[in-house]
Amino acid sequence: EAQVTQNPRYLITVTGKKLTVTCSQNMNHEYMSWYRQDPGLGLRQIYYSMNVEVTDKGDVPEGYKVSRKEKRNFPLILESPSPNQTSLYFCASSGWGPTNEKLFFGSGTQLSVL
Amino acid sequence: GIQVEQSPPDLILQEGANSTLRCNFSDSVNNLQWFHQNPWGQLINLFYIPSGTKQNGRLSATTVATERYSLLYISSSQTTDSGVYFCAVERTGGGNKLTFGTGTQLKVEL
Numbered sequence: 001e002a003q004v005t006q007n008p009r010y011l012i013t014v015t016g017k018k019l020t021v022t023c024s025q026n027m028n029h030e031y032m033s034w035y036r037q038d039p040g041l042g043l044r045q046i047y048y049s050m051n052v053e054v055t056d057k058g059d060v061p062e063g064y065k066v067s068r069k070e071k072r073n074f075p076l077i078l079e080s081p082s083p084n085q086t087s088l089y090f091c092a093s094s095g096w097g098p099t100n101e102k103l104f105f106g107s108g109t110q111l112s113v114l
Numbered sequence: 115g116i117q118v119e120q121s122p123p124d125l126i127l128q129e130g131a132n133s134t135l136r137c138n139f140s141d142s143v144n145n146l147q148w149f150h151q152n153p154w155g156q157l158i159n160l161f162y163i164p165s166g167t168k169q170n171g172r173l174s175a176t177t178v179a180t181e182r183y184s185l186l187y188i189s190s191s192q193t194t195d196s197g198v199y200f201c202a203v204e205r206t207g208g209g210n211k212l213t214f215g216t217g218t219q220l221k222v223e224l
Contacts, residue, residue, distance in 0.1 A: 031210060040216070041216075042200070042214045042215065042216045042217060043200065043202075043214040044214075045211060045212070048210065048211070050210065056209075058211065088155065090157060097210035098145060098147065098202075098204060098210055098212050099144050099145055099204055099210050100145070101162065102147065102159045102162045103147060103159060103202075103212065104159060105149075105156070105157035105158075105159075107155070107156055108155050108156070108157075110155075
């Protein structure tokens with residue numbers, strides 16, 4: 001089954017403790033992206049990647065890192081999480097990018113930073 | 115940046131009713147997509163529709179890019195249609211970056 005898989009589904013952590021949210025897709029997509037969703041603010045893009053070793057900032061990249069060492073994986077790294085990063089996070093992928101193709105989302109990761 | 119406004123913000127329907135959701139955007143766009151976020155939080159892509167009209171079962175969408183709006187039609191609504199509907203656009207020259215509207219919260223009641 002074609003899908004975007006995120007883990008974990010829920011995560012509670014404390015301020016300053018490094019964490020990684022994993023994202024994997026099995027559709028051989030070139031494009032992958034991370035979004036955060038907050039009440040009243042909608043979905044905002046954090047980072048995106050057009051290809052292996054190619055990443056670019058989205059609208060809200062501060063406090064986040066990403067890497068794209070393999071086509072299928074695009075982990076989101078919070079090196080020193082803070083409470084304002086409490087949010088619902090989504091990974092997404094698309095064949096050659098949402099300009100020309102549908103964007104598919106993972107199931108989301110609800111992160112709470114205490 | 116581009117502004118994306120959706121209306122209405124909230125909508126309550128009786129099962130079987132029809133509805134139209136609207137998405138207005140402030141600049142020319144390369145592409146527009148509609149998504150449904152179900153009550154469990156999952157985001158499902160409904161349409162990739164930079165222009166023209168598409169239909170998928172009880173749902174259809176129309177984008178008039180020259181007039182900067184898109185419409186999502188839901189016919190014979192069902193309780194499973196409940197959730198939040200988002201449109202997302204990519205500004206012309208925007209480089210594969212989608213900007214989302216703030217959504218329409220739909221509740222379909224028996």
